[in-house]
Amino acid sequence: MPEKAPPPVPRTRYCETFGFDRHWRETRLRLLGLSADDHVLGEMLQTRVLHAHAARIVERFYDHLLSQGETRALLNGFDLERLKHTQTGYLRSFGVRFDELDYFEERMRVGLVHAWVQVPLSVYVAAHAFLVRHMLEQVEAHVADRALCHRLSEFVIKVAALDVGLAGEMYHQAQVRELEGSLEALMESQQRLQRRAATDELTGMLNRGALFEALRQAMDSARRKGQPLALIMADLDHFKAVNDSYGHRVGDRVLRDVGQRIKSGLRGFDVVGRYGGEEFMAILSGTPLETAALIAERVRRRVGEAPLNLAGLKLNVTLSQGVAELHADDTPERFIERADQTLYRAKAEGRNCVRLETELGDDHAAGR
Known part of the structure; x- marks a missing residue:
């Protein structure tokens, strides 16, 4: 034969x-x-x-x-x-x-x-x-x-x-x-298809859907193990001005570079991605609020300590962050909302800073 x-x-x-x-x-x-x-x-x-x-x-x-x-x-x-x-x-x-x-x-x-x-x-x-x-x-x-x-x-x-x-x-x-x-x-x-479906095309980080699923799993794990869980919502300051002044191509490059700086300030096991627009989310398993605040401050410094060098154009960018800790009755939506409210507080108080949910008023702190 x-x-x-x-x-x-x-x-x-x-x-x-x-x-x-x-x-x-x-x-x-x-x-x-x-x-x-x-x-x-x-x-x-x-x-x-x-x-x-x-x-x-x-x-x-x-x-x-x-x-x-x-x-x-x-x-x-x-x-x-x-x-x-x-x-x-x-x-x-x-x-x-x-x-x-x-x-x-x-x-x-x-x-x-x-x-x-x-x-x-x-x-x-x-x-x-x-x-x-x-x-x-x-x-x-x-x-x-x-x-x-x-x-x-x-x-x-x-x-x-x-x-x-x-x-x-x-x-x-x-x-x-x-x-x-x-x-x-x-x-x-x-x-590969799953990674592509879970990846933000612009930054190469996890996208909103993947972040939401990762948060749900992290919440389940934290409750099962009795461990703390912290959530950081971060937002670029005055990003609209960057797009208006330099165009969306430069704005896209800013988002990519800032995403990498955020990752460099986090720990290797932290989960981070682009939540939408110029907003980023980081999920910190096994991390109490006070430790998460220190990590968020390190991230803030990494982003703002030196200008971004974009093909000869140097831009100074800063980051505002809100940090929340998992509550017993939280849903993923409620957890994210509380971290977002804390982020808005950071924006309202001058930007380029970190705020904790414990600094919110009683209604917000209770998740209402």
Whole structure:
């Protein structure tokens, strides 16, 4: 059957690669009734039949394949003389040292090659059965001793079962690996789509929907573990003036750069993203309000401590932030609203500052 090139597994490594150890090989031989005593039959088969008549068997084999529509179509485009030469080599090694590692490796390679060139396994098995039939005919024709003829015929059937079994095993392994690769590719594609759906295109940070889901999960975790949870809402000061003065292209660059500065001021496990417009949200798990205030102040300094350098244009930007802590009866919406109210307080009190929810009036602090 067709063979183009070795499949992508190093030759003489198939048993090791797929875990077919010595015990596995010995078990296969024992199940087929093959033992070291049968080596003499392998030598007889070669000297009395196959070495002299392999070419004839191969010619009849390919005449049969070319007479069948499906196999003729599979052979189309292949170098038939090369295929016949390969098949002749197969026959002249048939049953020779069948219990050695190299024999197993070579038969496994046959299965992988057929899988690689996409010959259906059912077609391979049927073609191999036809090849075996021709071998048996030659045994019948050239071995006069009936007892020996019977023993050689049994040997041919056993070795053929070994060969086709090994090829089929590797054909299966190749298909499993291909399926696993396809599934991995599909999962990677889905993950890319999920990341894209969760990512703000402008800043590359989490978007509003992803932030809301992350907040919901963080709230569930905080309540389950009995840990504090803090939320920072941050907003660029006078961002409209940047867009009006320099255009949206510069404004977009400002948002990207500020987003990176905010991330640099947070901890590695904090969740941060663009909530919308020029507003950012940071979720601080396991963090009480007082610690969150210190982190927010560090973020404020990171954003405002040095001008943004935008292709020669230097802009000073500042950030106002409101910090809230999770309450027992909070929903995600109520938690965000309270942090937003604290942010508005920071805006109203001069911007470029951090305000805590405890600084709000009683109604706001109660979440009403």
